[in-house]
Amino acid sequence: MTKILLAEDDENLGDLLKNYLKAKMFETDWFDNGESAFEGFRKGRYDLCLIDVMMPVKDGFALAQEIRTINKSVPVIFLTARSMKEDVLEGFKIGGDDYITKPFDMEELLFRIEAILRRVKNDNQFTPQYYTLGKYTFDVQKQLLQYDNTVQKLTTKESELLKMLCENANQLLERNYALKSIWADDNMWVARSMDVYITKLRKYLKDEPNIEIINVHGRGFKLVI
Amino acid sequence: MTKILLAEDDENLGDLLKNYLKAKMFETDWFDNGESAFEGFRKGRYDLCLIDVMMPVKDGFALAQEIRTINKSVPVIFLTARSMKEDVLEGFKIGGDDYITKPFDMEELLFRIEAILRRVKNDNQFTPQYYTLGKYTFDVQKQLLQYDNTVQKLTTKESELLKMLCENANQLLERNYALKSIWADDNMWVARSMDVYITKLRKYLKDEPNIEIINVHGRGFKLVI
C-alpha cells in the first residue's frame, strides 16, 4: 500500500485530506506540525510527503529540508496559499516535486499525487532483472537467455538490444533511438550493424512462436509477445 | 510531434493557449468555432482535442460527438466555466477523457494533457487488437491475416491501412485523414501509393464475399462488412 505523510496544521483540512486519500486507497499519517512530522518521517517509511508551507513550530520548507537531509528521493508536494505564489520557487529549490495552491480541488490533488508516483516509479524502477519471453527467461544482468536446460550466453550488444526491445515490448522501438542509446551514433553503417543483431536475436528466439521481432518499415522494430 | 486540436472562441485565451502549448513542444491548430474545428479534424491528424464547451455555431459537446463518429479513440479534454459543473457528467457521457474548469492554471492543463497522453499510450500497448473480418482474423500487433490454416503476413503499411479501415468499419475513411496518419503527408503522389495498397488489401480479402472495400468517389474508402 502506498503511504503518504501529511503535514497540515488546519484540523478541518487535515481530516478531510486524510479521509479523502483513504477513500482513494492511500494510507495517510497526518501530523499537525513540522516537528512531529519529521519525527514521523524518521520512524516510518513513506512514498510521498504532502506538506503545508504555513505551519507552527516548524514551517513546511524547513521540514522539507530536514527530510531531504535523510532522504534525497522521496517526492514532496507543497500546499501553499494562493497569495504566496512566490514561495513556489523556494519550494522547487528545496527539491519539491510539485506544489498546489489553496483552495484546491481534491481531484486535482489526487491527480498530481498519482502522476508523481507514476513518474517516480518509472525513474527508480530498476530495470527488471528478468524478462519472461514465452518459455524463455532473459536474465539482463547475466546476459543469459535460457529455457529448460538450455542456456544461451548473449554478447553485450545482443543483450542491450534485447533489453531495449523488452522495455518497449509491444511498442515500436525506433531505430534512431536504439542506435543512439546502444551505439551512440546513428549513421547508415552502424544501422546495418543493428540489423545483423536483430537477425541474431530472431535466431535465438525462433523456438518460441509467441515471441516475434517484427520490422516496422522505415521506423524500427517491435517485440510482439 | 504531438498535434493538438484547440477549439476555443475566446481570442485571447485561444492565442495564449496556442503559444503556451507551443512553448511546451505541442503543435496546436486553433479553430474559433465548432464548425471549422470539425472541418479541421477531418482534414488533419490529431493526438488530442482541447474543446471549449461554450462556442458559437456549434458547441463543444456537439463537436465532440461529431468527432467521435469518425474517431472513437482520440482523447478529448473539455474546457468549461466553473458555474457549469453539471456539464461535466454530460461531457464524460459523450466520451470526454477529462475536463478542466475556467479559470485554470496553464500548468494544470499541461499536467492533464501529459497524463492523458501517457495513459492513452499505455492503453494501446496492452489491449491486444484483433478484428474479425468474416472468416478472417486480423491480428494488428503481429500484422497477420489468417483463416483456417492459412496465414498471410502483412507489411507495415498494409497493416496500418487495414487497421484504420477496421476502426472505421462501415463508415467512410477519409483519404486525407488516412494519408496524414499513415504517410504523414497527403500530396498527390503519396495518394496513389494508397490506391496501390487498397488493391493489395482487396486481393487478400477476395475470398470473403461479405467483406468489401468500396470507394467513395473523391472522399475515401469504406470497409463494408
Add this chain to the structure above:
DNA sequence: CGTGTGCGTTAAATATTGTTAAATATAATC
C-alpha cells in the same frame, strides 16, 4: 457525348531490410 479528374491495376524502379560470411576490433590467455 466529350472532357477532366479520380480510381484500379500492373509492372518497373527505388529503398529498406534479412542474411551470411569475411574483416576488423576487442578481450582473454598464456
Add this chain to the structure above:
DNA sequence: GATTATATTTAACAATATTTAACGCACACG
C-alpha cells in the same frame, strides 16, 4: 607481447517493402 578466442563491424548479395510510372476505365458534370 604474441596468440587465441570472442565480439563487433563491414561488405556483399538476396529478399521484401514501398513508391513511382504507365495505361485504361469509371465517374461527375456540363
